[in-house]
Amino acid sequence: MNFQAALFYFFAAILLGAGLRVIIARNPVHAALYLVLAFFSAASLWMLLEAEFLAIVLVLVYVGAVMVLFLFVVMMLDIDPDRLRQNVWRYLPVALPVALLIAVEMVLILGARYFAAAPAPAPLPAGYSNTKALGEVLYTQYVYAFEVAAVILLAAIVAAIALTMRRRKDSKYIDPARQVRVHKEDRLRVLKMKVSRYGEEMHDHDAPHGGADAASSSGER
């Protein structure tokens, strides 16, 4: 077993262990963190296959963006792990034998007889760029798939907005366009007041007036 194979088994073992802990971890935050570990191990495996672009994208996008968001959501939600776990023991007697049976059957079929390891491909030349190769097929041979995937994302955006956007009745939302278009006349009323002497003005004081009226009347004076 050479060094590469040893690395492969090392990362594969961590990946499997982390994947298992994602399912069985008691605490949802721990489960999310184990998923991060699983992504890191998978990225290392891709790195061994000389797919460095995919490896880095996996770390950047999934670990850096998706999982961080996921952790936020998990921390915000009030998840009671014990309540979720109640049904596990009820279904386990049925689920476990079925899962084991499927696993055994798959191992029997997918044994080394048909899926023997192919001879390892020759190592690529030093100047080979996986990123460039991916880019070249992505924008030529697979351009149709690439565009349809973009449409799927657009549909997802439309669906997400349609399903979640609702206007709150009590929101203090201000429409900037209406705010800019406002005129002085809409807000300010200039009152013409009779010029009066000091003694008479005392009489008028009990007449109601708003802030704008008061400001305009004092400006007039």
Added chain:
Amino acid sequence: MISLPPLAYADLQPLLPELFLLAMAGIILLLDTALSPANRYVSYLLTLATLAGCTWLTLPHLGAAPATALYGMFIEDPLAAVSKLVLYIAVAATLTYARDYLKERNLYRGEFFVLALFALLGMMVMISAYHFLMLYLGLELMSLSLYALVALQRDSAAASEAAMKYFVLGAIASGMLLYGMSMIYGVTGTLYLGQMRSVLQMGAFPSLPLVFGLVFLVAGMAFKLGVVPFHMWVPDVYEGAPTAVTLFLGSAPKLAALVFVLRVLVWGLEPLFIDWQQMLIVLAILSMAIGNITAIAQTNLKRMLAYSTIAHMGFMLLGVLAADRVGYGAALFYAIAYLIMSLAAFGMILLLSRAGFESDRLEDFKGLNARSPWLAFLMLLTMFSMAGIPPTVGFYAKLAVLEAVVNQGYVWIAVAAVMFSLIGAFYYLRVVKLMYFDAPEQSSEISAGADVRLVLSVNGLALLLLGILPAPLMNLCLYALKASL
């Protein structure tokens, strides 16, 4: 390093309907944000205009020889052209029936039209796919839009639950499909359907891992078609979704799913037909049995029609499992006939519903004859057609499929199918009995626009006309298969 020729305009020409649809969907999406609710009819009319434009762009492909484009990822052949044309008509009819229903439930929004167009685009990508990746991407585009459409009625708990179920089970089905595809890719070394077929024809592959992948593929497709034992989501989603959405997902996607099955099993994996034929026999018999028997116990018409869909999908698979050109043509005919029937049945529920009243229980159809003899007659035609009573198109569709099966020597399957249709006739005729022999419970006026009544009348009479003169459509289906394969 592979060097491919750059794309030219000629490469994009077969894609014109798809490109036009995508561009119009974008335009409607942008334009709708500027429309006030009173002007929403502009989006509606633009959507119908888009479908008309797509029809005009697709028609020339009807007589053309099969041609691939975009480095062999896309195929335009008569089968694709026929299916797409039927889909345009189905979506246009769906939107016409759904309009008033949506208005009354505050769902008459631009997103409905845009998501419906995206779902249609996904179906078109599926239908014209010549590569496993495109089949999958088209399916995802369609499914994602459908999940969102089911959930669009946000204040309805039933709709949200239906959407959640549909989403989770759809994701499992997609996972199965992908797993099966990866297995078959692992053995054959190609994802192109044409190459896969020729590689498999040379033989020399161990059959066990291929069948292993095939099992997952068939299970995934069975999930999407909604056939037993992968049918659990169908009744809940049909009942929970707003009826307008139920109509949408009960009509056009069924035809698209059939073409998906044909592309995978026939275009790609026909050399393995001995294996998939056995799987389809089990699926078809179980679907016809459970679908027809369970439907008897339903009191909700939408739920009853959901079980009837399961039974019909089983019947349609009979044509596929005959594994010859005539059988595939019969299955295509069955799918188109079913499309017209389900449009008429759900269209009737939509027409009779009004604000605050869904009209989806069987009792709501009591004495419909006294309220509107013409509508009752149309519903009678629909139910007769679903039950397979001559001279409606449902009878001829069943006959064509059974003929294909018997020609292959599977007489016992044909006998079983006839028995189950006889059981199924009970619950269709019960609706007829309720309409004609029971006293009405509802006495309110049926309010529906003249255009809706006209389209529904044409739809219902088409069932009769195609039943009396099935030859043109049947020939079209057979031609589509023969010219494409």
